[in-house]
Structure formats: structure tokens, C-alpha cells
Amino acid sequence: MRRRPSVYRLATVSALGLLLSSLLLRLSADSATARAAPAPVTSTPLQPRQSMPLVPLVQRQSLTEHQPAAVRHVVIISEDGMRPDLIYGQQKMIWHEQLYRNGSFSWKARTIRTASTLPSHASMLSGVDVDQHGLTWNTWLKTRGFIRVPTIFQAAGESGLKTAAFVGKPKLRHIMPAGTVDVFARPGYYCKKVSDEAARYIEREKPELLFVHFSDPDEAGHADGWMTASYRKAALAADACLGTIYRALQQANILDDTLVIVSADHGGHARGHSGALPSDREIPWIASGPGVRRGYHIRSAVSTMDTAATALAALGLSPLTRISGRPVSEIFQ
Numbered sequence: 001m002r003r004r005p006s007v008y009r010l011a012t013v014s015a016l017g018l019l020l021s022s023l024l025l026r027l028s029a030d031s032a033t034a035r036a037a038p039a040p041v042t043s044t045p046l047q048p049r050q051s052m053p054l055v056p057l058v059q060r061q062s063l064t065e066h067q068p069a070a071v072r073h074v075v076i077i078s079e080d081g082m083r084p085d086l087i088y089g090q091q092k093m094i095w096h097e098q099l100y101r102n103g104s105f106s107w108k109a110r111t112i113r114t115a116s117t118l119p120s121h122a123s124m125l126s127g128v129d130v131d132q133h134g135l136t137w138n139t140w141l142k143t144r145g146f147i148r149v150p151t152i153f154q155a156a157g158e159s160g161l162k163t164a165a166f167v168g169k170p171k172l173r174h175i176m177p178a179g180t181v182d183v184f185a186r187p188g189y190y191c192k193k194v195s196d197e198a199a200r201y202i203e204r205e206k207p208e209l210l211f212v213h214f215s216d217p218d219e220a221g222h223a224d225g226w227m228t229a230s231y232r233k234a235a236l237a238a239d240a241c242l243g244t245i246y247r248a249l250q251q252a253n254i255l256d257d258t259l260v261i262v263s264a265d266h267g268g269h270a271r272g273h274s275g276a277l278p279s280d281r282e283i284p285w286i287a288s289g290p291g292v293r294r295g296y297h298i299r300s301a302v303s304t305m306d307t308a309a310t311a312l313a314a315l316g317l318s319p320l321t322r323i324s325g326r327p328v329s330e331i332f333q
Contacts, residue, residue, distance in 0.1 A: 103288025
């Protein structure tokens with residue numbers, strides 16, 4: 001009878017041992033499961049690295065968010081002295097109408113306060129105002145030097161893109177000195193010769209970035225007055241020249257890859273354009289091409305400096321220096 005307590009104690013210890021082993025095995029399994037389970041995302045929010053400075057990316061963000069992948073070419077056509085109210089309300093402008101009905105447009109875009117051909121075009125093609133680009137005069141003066149800031153042509157050239165400019169006025173050379181653009185040509189004063197030569201170049205070379213300048217409206221405005229019969233006739237000539245460029249893009253089979261921007265350096269009133277009146281500073285701004293909204297009236301304010309930023313944006317390029325212009329990203333779908 002004395003051995004029963006020992007048997008009972010042995011049985012009790014064995015049972016306790018089995019229970020403890022079972023508990024340890026369960027705890028081990030639970031611990032492994034907990035280690036394998038992913039931690040909730042919200043429990044450890046990521047913090048920005050303070051050691052990496054935030055770089056201003058206003059231009060590049062606008063581009064990468066809205067840049068249409070199909071744009072491989074940009075053509076900027078500037079119609080010197082073209083008033084927007086002539087395009088949309090005064091007379092039939094066939095090629096302009098085709099572009100703005102199939103693209104986006106603003107009739108209240110603005111040029112810079114120094115509303116003259118050379119300073120305004122410098123802002124259009126650099127993205128900065130006159131106080132930065134330094135071209136304060138308005139005639140060809142070789143001794144005065146050249147633009148003080150990089151232009152869109154230099155940005156495109158540094159990325160290996162083919163660039164060209166065909167102009168009607170020699171003073172525009174101040175914006176594009178030798179070595180900053182692949183081709184700079186002045187075939188003649190009026191847009192017929194300019195557009196014909198540019199068209200041949202488009203079909204032969206298919207440049208990624210092209211600037212074309214028409215002198216006709218400005219010439220007629222200074223000679224006889226803005227909105228006169230001769231001015232209207234000159235605007236129709238510019239419309240025909242616009243058609244020449246458009247057909248060349250078709251002939252070269254690059255129209256579907258091309259963003260076309262049509263604008264002006266200034267408007268005018270009477271026989272001048274001092275920049276003091278809205279009619280001097282308001283300019284047309286039309287964009288048509290892949291990914292661009294069709295028949296869309298741009299709601300935001302547009303500056304001539306935005307032309308440079310939009311051209312770079314469409315080509316996926318960044319400006320070589322800080323600029324004031326911003327891509328008109330609203331036009332992209």
C-alpha cells in the first residue's frame with residue numbers, strides 16, 4: 001500500500017510533463033506564425049529622407065504627368081504681329097481654324113510688357129522675361145551680342161535632337177547664335193519663301209524641334225495699320241503659309257507625331273505696338289497634336305514664356321536654367 005502514492009506521483013508528473021510540452025509546442029507555433037505574418041502598413045508609415053534635398057520640379061512634374069508619349073517633334077510657328085481677334089472673329093482663316101478646332105486654344109494669351117519682335121521672341125524661345133534674357137533692343141546689332149540665357153534649342157541639342165529655325169527677320173539671330181541651333185536660315189522676308197524652304201527641310205530632315213517665323217502681319221500693320229484691309233490680306237497670306245507647313249508635316253509622315261504651336265510675338269493697334277494696350281499684348285496661342293484636347297478653350301492664363309516650357313515638356317526635356325514659363329499642361333488629355 002505504500003507504493004500507491006509513488007505511482008500516483010509518477011502519473012501526475014507525467015501528465016504535467018505532457019501538458020507542459022503541448023503548451024510549449026503551441027507557443028512555438030504561434031511565435032513562428034507571428035513572425036511570418038506581414039506587419040500592417042499603417043503601423044510604420046514611411047518618412048521622407050531628410051538628407052536628400054527636395055529639388056524644385058515644377059516644370060518636370062507638369063511634363064511627366066501630362067507628356068503625351070507619341071510626341072516626337074515640336075513645331076513652333078510665330079506669326080509676327082498677329083492679333084487673335086482676327087483669327088476667330090474677323091475673317092475666315094482656314095488653316096488656323098483647322099488647328100484650333102482639332103486642338104486647344106487661347107485668344108487671351110499674353111506677351112511680355114516689352115511687346116516688340118526681338119524681346120518677345122526671346123521670351124517665347126527661352127521661357128524668361130527681358131530682364132533675364134537681356135535682349136532689350138529690337139533690331140540686328142551684331143555688336144550688342146546675343147541672348148544671355150539658354151534657349152529651347154540648346155536644351156534639345158544637348159539631348160541629341162535635330163533643331164532648325166526659318167525666319168523672316170535677321171534680328172532673330174540674336175536669339176539663336178551660331179552653334180546653338182543646327183540650322184538657321186532666312187530665305188526671305190515674307191512667309192511664302194520662309195514656309196516653302198521650311199517645308200522642304202521638314203520633308204528632308206524631319207527635325208525634332210523647328211521654329212518658323214512669318215513677318216507678313218507685322219509688316220502690313222506698320223505700313224497701313226492693324227486690322228486694315230492690307231493687314232487682313234497679310235493675315236490670309238500667313239494662313240496659307242501655315243497650310244504649307246502643315247502639308248509638309250503630312251508629306252514627311254510626322255504629322256501624327258508632331259505638336260504644332262501657333263502663336264505671335266505681339267498684337268498691335270493703329271500702326272504700332274507699344275505694349276501699353278491690351279491689343280498690343282494679347283496674342284493667339286493654339287496647340288494641336290497627339291494627346292491634345294480637341295476644340296478645347298484653355299481656361300488658365302497663358303504667357304508667351306509658356307511656349308518654351310510646353311515645347312520642352314512635350315519632348316520630355318528639362319530647361320537648362322530656371323525659367324518663368326510653365327507648361328500649358330491643361331491642353332493634354
